[in-house]
Amino acid sequence: MEKPLDSALVWFRRDLRAHDQAALYHALTSARRVFCAFIFDRDILDPLLARGLKADRRVEFIVHSLVELDARLQALTHCPDGGRGGLIVRRGTARDEIVRLARALHVQAVYANHDDEPAAIERDAKVRGGLADAGIAFHTSKDHVIFERREVLTAAGTLYSVFTPYKNAWLQKVDAFYLKAYPVERHADALAPLPDAAEHGGAFDTAAQHVPTVEDLGFVRTNLHALKLPVGPSGAQSLLDDFLHRIDDYDDTRNFPAVKGPSYLSTHLRFGTVSIRQVAREAWQRAQAGSRGARVWLSELIWRDFFHQVLFHHPHVVTSAFRPECDAIRWEHGKHADALFAAWCEGRTGYPLVDAAMAQINDTGYMHNRLRMVSASFLVKDLGIDWRRGEAYFADHLIDFDLAANNGGWQWVASTGCDAQPYFRIFNPLSQSEKFDPHGKFVRRYLPQLADLPDKWIHAPWQASPLELAASRVELGKTYPTPIVNHEEARQKTLARYKIIKP
Numbered sequence: 418m419e420k421p422l423d424s425a426l427v428w429f430r431r432d433l434r435a436h437d438q439a440a441l442y443h444a445l446t447s448a449r450r451v452f453c454a455f456i457f458d459r460d461i462l463d464p465l466l467a468r469g470l471k472a473d474r475r476v477e478f479i480v481h482s483l484v485e486l487d488a489r490l491q492a493l494t495h496c497p498d499g500g501r502g503g504l505i506v507r508r509g510t511a512r513d514e515i516v517r518l519a520r521a522l523h524v525q526a527v528y529a530n531h532d533d534e535p536a537a538i539e540r541d542a543k544v545r546g547g548l549a550d551a552g553i554a555f556h557t558s559k560d561h562v563i564f565e566r567r568e569v570l571t572a573a574g575t576l577y578s579v580f581t582p583y584k585n586a587w588l589q590k591v592d593a594f595y596l597k598a599y600p601v602e603r604h605a606d607a608l609a610p611l612p613d614a615a616e617h618g619g620a621f622d623t624a625a626q627h628v629p630t631v632e633d634l635g636f637v638r639t640n641l642h643a644l645k646l647p648v649g650p651s652g653a654q655s656l657l658d659d660f661l662h663r664i665d666d667y668d669d670t671r672n673f674p675a676v677k678g679p680s681y682l683s684t685h686l687r688f689g690t691v692s693i694r695q696v697a698r699e700a701w702q703r704a705q706a707g708s709r710g711a712r713v714w715l716s717e718l719i720w721r722d723f724f725h726q727v728l729f730h731h732p733h734v735v736t737s738a739f740r741p742e743c744d745a746i747r748w749e750h751g752k753h754a755d756a757l758f759a760a761w762c763e764g765r766t767g768y769p770l771v772d773a774a775m776a777q778i779n780d781t782g783y784m785h786n787r788l789r790m791v792s793a794s795f796l797v798k799d800l801g802i803d804w805r806r807g808e809a810y811f812a813d814h815l816i817d818f819d820l821a822a823n824n825g826g827w828q829w830v831a832s833t834g835c836d837a838q839p840y841f842r843i844f845n846p847l848s849q850s851e852k853f854d855p856h857g858k859f860v861r862r863y864l865p866q867l868a869d870l871p872d873k874w875i876h877a878p879w880q881a882s883p884l885e886l887a888a889s890r891v892e893l894g895k896t897y898p899t900p901i902v903n904h905e906e907a908r909q910k911t912l913a914r915y916k917i918i919k920p
Contacts, residue, residue: 422448424609426519428529429455429504430537432560432689433482434650435489435601439560442599444528450609452522453490453504455483457634458511460540466635474639474782474816475688476631478648481641482690483628485649493605500610506628512540516547522612527553530560530689533729534820561689562722563587563595563697566729569722576730577723580836584719596698644781646684646816653691656681661699667710674774674785675858680714683817684783686721693718724825727835734824734834736805742918743833749801757800760901761792762810767900769860769867769876770850771795776863782816787853793830794844799907801914804831832915840915843908850876866896 425448427441433455435441444451465473487503494502507514519527527548532541545555559565569586570576577583631638641648647655660680663670670678685691697718703711731739738744749757760766764775774788784792789811796807808827812818828834832842854860857875861868867875869889874881878891879899886893893899 420447420449420607422525424448424450424452424522424524425526425528426515426522426524427451427453428515428527429453429486430529430532430689431687432530433479433486434653434690434692435486435493436650437598437692437694438530438601438689439558439599440528440530440556442601442604443556443558444526445601445604445607447528448524448526449607451607452524452609452612454515454518455486455504455506456511456514457506457508457629459508460510460512460536462508462634470813471636472639473636474641475818476634476636477639477641478646478684478816479688480628480631480634481648482650482688485651487628489650490608493602494608494610495606496610498610500613502608502610504628505611508629508634512543512547515544516551516553519548519553520551524553526556528556528558531557531565532561533565533725535728535732535735538732560693562693562725563591563718564722565725569726576726578835580720580723583723583726584716587719587722591697591701593698596694596701598692598694640781641816646681646783648690650690653682653685656685657691657696657699661703663710664700664703664714665708665710668713669710671713672787672853674777674788675854675856675862679786683819687817687819693721720825721822723835724821727825728821731835734828735820738831738833739828739835739837740833740918743831745917746833746914747917748803748914750803754800754802757901758796758802758806760898761796761800761802761807764864765898765901766795767879767898768795768846768850768904769857769864769878770854771846773860773863778811778814780863782814784811784815785859787849789826790830791844791846791849793827795846797831798843798911799846799902799904801907801910804828804833832918840918841912843911845904847877847904864897867891 425444427444432438432440441453462476483504483506491501491503496502505518507518515527541557548555564587569583569590577586647653657680660682663677667678670676682691682696686693686696697715700711700715700718704715727739728734761775764772764779766772770788771792774784774792777788778784793804793807796802797804804827808823811823815823825834829837832838832840850860856872857870860875867878870878870881870891874885878886878897879893891897
């Protein structure tokens, strides 16, 4: 069938790969010539720079991933006249830049994948309007999740607000069709070479097409390279290959931060350097074959879909509790609360597992999932600090930050969210440390000042005798802080605080 469009533009966002990419596939099968673009959106980057967050691992991860995406698009593009394929890269306000670019390229349509964050929905509405004024269509597709929006509903046609029935319905609905890859490579002959100035009236500078460095964007290099986090689609594939060799053990290892248990794919899922269809397909097929670890991992991927559905239908969760009555909770505030919050951020709480978790996020931009729950619970239910402050801190520091998952996780811990943990369930940081880091390996890795403490005291240094502390070269209050709060006393305050929402 003849393609109806002469040319189209694919706008890459949180889908930085050429393989199994929905928007790219739909453009390639609809137009004879397809251009590809990425915009470094000043609406996102400028506020980071204004707040002094110039060392942002996410920006560096994106840059490295774009370099690989650009190379892959070049390899797929047929350029008989000696031109070069690849990405058109711009820095500007995306809502304006995409319209300008589409006009300059004289395309008939722009293709992108859904982004259900409220700010992105507002941005896309403005882009759609600007393109419509120019007579250009704007098509968006599902790509970031398996099921979205209103695809998984109750028998009555309503949205699920409890995870387990949602999961059961998700599993009943999924099949090979929903997990099938888009065959992008089969249609790659429609990829167009990069535009040249002569063809487009001087609107394009070939030298400016290249992916900028982090310094070009006004940022500075981070320790991303030293962390040895594989980047780009090739990095995602190497992580997935490694994980599939140990996926059967996932349920037994996933909660122990000193053990290589997780897939470590969260950053790649966030930026779309790996297809959610590919990873869910791997999990689903292995779960069907009887792998308990794969079944549990698939459940984690379903949580991801669940939180994205919640965010799309309940955008108020960005600034408020999912359960409106929870906004009446009175959190600690004032100078003392600020000091407690600073101690939490800097890993100075006196609870080793919490402090090690905060050292991990501050040093690497990553935090083990079990520790996200423990550290969040400590902030909200031991220190009485508003969950929004912790959520914002994670948003600034996590390289895998995803609004839906971050917000959903924090509201789950804070007992304010959709299908959240009951308010009276409060993580004990000491027992969590003893259970999930029994030999203190993780604590010692991130708190070397406690490395010489015996396993018996590594979880609670304040319980050790002065002689034992001296022998381990630990001086409470100097080399390591004393606890800033008594857990049992804090627990009673939390139970009282939450009485306002008690059924």
